[in-house]
């Protein structure tokens with residue numbers, strides 16, 4: 001894969017998964033270097049420079065969530 005991701009260690013019943021920064025699919029995998037959620041499919045194709053910072057990602061998620069509500 002293009003970037004290395006790590007599983008968050010939770011079981012499927014533990015809690016809601018976070019959303020992948022790229023496609024927004026629920027995922028339990030994280031790009032640990034930036035602490036951003038990314039699914040395995042996107043991890044295979046994105047480059048490290050494609051991954052937003054934690055603050056950028058949180059701001060984007062907050063904006064998207066606000067638009068839905």
Ligand SMILES: [Zn+2]
Pocket residue numbers: 020021022023024025038039040041042043
């Ligand atoms: Zn994805």
